[in-house]
Amino acid sequence: MSEQIQRIPVEITVNGTCYKREVEPRMLLVEFIREEINLTGTHIGCDTSYCGACTVILDGNAVKSCTLFAVQADGGEILTVEGLEKEGELHPLQQAFSTEHGLQCGYCTPGMLMSSLVLLAEKPEPEDKDIRKCLSGNLCRCTGYQNIINAVQTAAKDLREA
Amino acid sequence: MYPAPFCYHRPGSLKEAVGLLSELGEAAKPLAGGQSLIPILKLRMDEPSDLVDISRLPGLHFMQNDDGNVRIGALSTHALIGRSDLVGAVPILGDCANGIADPQVRARGTIGGSVSSADPSCDWPTLLHTLDAVIVCHGKAGVRTVPIREFIRDSYTTVLDDAELVTEIRFKVPPANSGGAYIGFKKSAPAYPTAAVGIQLTLADGDVCQQVRLALGAAGPRPVTSDEAENLLRGKVLTSELLKQAAEAIVEASDPPADARGSSDFKRAVLRSLFMQAADRAIERAAGTQIMGNHEYV
Ligand SMILES: Cc1cc2nc3c(=O)[nH]c(=O)nc-3n(C[C@H](O)[C@H](O)[C@H](O)COP(=O)(O)OP(=O)(O)OC[C@H]3O[C@@H](n4cnc5c(N)ncnc54)[C@H](O)[C@@H]3O)c2cc1C
Numbered sequence: 001m002s003e004q005i006q007r008i009p010v011e012i013t014v015n016g017t018c019y020k021r022e023v024e025p026r027m028l029l030v031e032f033i034r035e036e037i038n039l040t041g042t043h044i045g046c047d048t049s050y051c052g053a054c055t056v057i058l059d060g061n062a063v064k065s066c067t068l069f070a071v072q073a074d075g076g077e078i079l080t081v082e083g084l085e086k087e088g089e090l091h092p093l094q095q096a097f098s099t100e101h102g103l104q105c106g107y108c109t110p111g112m113l114m115s116s117l118v119l120l121a122e123k124p125e126p127e128d129k130d131i132r133k134c135l136s137g138n139l140c141r142c143t144g145y146q147n148i149i150n151a152v153q154t155a156a157k158d159l160r161e162a
Numbered sequence: 163m164y165p166a167p168f169c170y171h172r173p174g175s176l177k178e179a180v181g182l183l184s185e186l187g188e189a190a191k192p193l194a195g196g197q198s199l200i201p202i203l204k205l206r207m208d209e210p211s212d213l214v215d216i217s218r219l220p221g222l223h224f225m226q227n228d229d230g231n232v233r234i235g236a237l238s239t240h241a242l243i244g245r246s247d248l249v250g251a252v253p254i255l256g257d258c259a260n261g262i263a264d265p266q267v268r269a270r271g272t273i274g275g276s277v278s279s280a281d282p283s284c285d286w287p288t289l290l291h292t293l294d295a296v297i298v299c300h301g302k303a304g305v306r307t308v309p310i311r312e313f314i315r316d317s318y319t320t321v322l323d324d325a326e327l328v329t330e331i332r333f334k335v336p337p338a339n340s341g342g343a344y345i346g347f348k349k350s351a352p353a354y355p356t357a358a359v360g361i362q363l364t365l366a367d368g369d370v371c372q373q374v375r376l377a378l379g380a381a382g383p384r385p386v387t388s389d390e391a392e393n394l395l396r397g398k399v400l401t402s403e404l405l406k407q408a409a410e411a412i413v414e415a416s417d418p419p420a421d422a423r424g425s426s427d428f429k430r431a432v433l434r435s436l437f438m439q440a441a442d443r444a445i446e447r448a449a450g451t452q453i454m455g456n457h458e459y460v
């Protein structure tokens with residue numbers, strides 16, 4: 001390893017905007033999102049790949065952004081919780097988490113939303129067990145999950161009827 | 163948590179990747195999905211000088227079944243394998259792929275990374291023992307194929323040399339009168355299995371067991387197999403008494419470590435129980451019943 005710190009140019013599109021930066025190879029995607037482009041809606045919970053609070057959507061897949069280097073996302077398209085709202089209107093999933101009390105402290109919520117969004121894109125009419133399976137990598141210390149399942153079902157219905 | 167600094171390389175071809183790895187020497191490591199490696203680097207349990215990102219190498223993202231000869235490219239993710247047509251032909255693949263961790267990990271983690279890590283808790287090495295898979299490796303000296311039984315030497319140790327990459331996994335689709343099941347017992351989705359059992363068996367002429375492969379996972383430094391247990395079953399009608407004897411024989415050969423997931427005795431008890439469940443499911447599938455399978459949660 002040379003003494004000089006390597007910097008790698010990356011181009012990463014986040015919520016429709018392309019960001020060009022030069023990053024250290026060891027920079028995690030979550031740090032890129034939170035510290036390079038200042039989108040702090042994506043949370044770091046465990047930082048050990050378990051809790052899913054850092055979940056974002058990379059090229060259509062939910063991924064744990066604490067378990068990915070920013071350089072690995074070079075050229076990729078990312079959606080974070082900040083990209084859900086459109087023209088001041090909450091996304092139906094966000095709205096449903098609110099009305100169904102799918103959150104308490106809200107720490108896990110950005111990750112829950114991003115995982116659920118991928119599910120609803122694939123399965124517009126999910127069964128509860130599909131939702132549980134989809135959210136099996138997202139931990140919540142507050143809600144006991146039931147209201148989260150209800151929220152995703154409500155959002156699924158709203159999206160189908162929209 | 164930041165890993166120690168390293169240099170990052172993104173070669174454009176397999177040849178270039180192997181060349182780079184051999185030039186950089188043993189302090190360099192390949193990076194595939196990163197789902198085993200990045201957590202290790204963040205904990206600074208390893209501090210490689212260089213990472214060679216192989217995740218975009220062309221030609222290693224494929225799955226095919228040519229007349230029963232299956233080939234899976236090393237960069238195929240757990241998620242893609244779990245959703246592929248291969249699962250219809252070889253249901254035990256779906257049991258394994260769809261039971262690994264959670265959707266986020268399955269979207270990134272690769273079968274090549276799983277076998278190369280030789281992590282005793284990883285599911286693919288155990289599963290591939292039940293299919294007598296062959297691992298295709300590319301290195302400086304060219305290509306070689308290594309049966310999975312020889313490929314995994316010990317915990318976290320394979321036959322790969324520093325500049326050698328796994329490029330492909332090969333195995334044959336088991337015959338129509340064969341059935342398999344893989345069951346892992348896990349505390350939650352994003353946790354490695356406490357114990358796992360894979361069974362692939364072929365039944366003929368009035369339920370006589372023609373061929374059988376048994377493997378235990380997370381039950382010792384490497385996947386546990388037992389000729390004795392397999393010989394007990396081969397050529398016999400599978401009664402639950404006989405299956406219990408086989409379970410006893412293979413569990414006897416295991417050495418599950420006591421850790422946060424349970425004591426050795428607890429794990430042996432789990433292995434016996436999983437063995438019987440996996441055997442039932444494998445027998446039903448051999449008889450042609452379609453059953454969805456997956457890991458069991460507490
Ligand atoms: C929260 C969590 C839970 C998990 N639970 C499970 C589980 O229940 N069951 C399970 O099986 N796994 C589990 N995993 C591990 C996961 O399956 C990994 O994806 C897999 O073990 C490694 O694949 P990878 O592509 O991510 O490899 P990487 O992490 O990129 O690499 C792993 C190792 O293999 C080497 N390597 C990678 N690819 C190659 C190659 N083609 N040739 C040679 N060397 C290579 C790397 O240098 C590294 O040493 C879990 C991971 C996490 C984060």
Ligand code: FES
Nearest residue numbers: 045046047052066
């Ligand atoms: S912060 Fe990434 S999984 Fe917990």
Ligand code: FES
Nearest residue numbers: 104106140141142
């Ligand atoms: S709402 Fe507090 S962790 Fe989920």
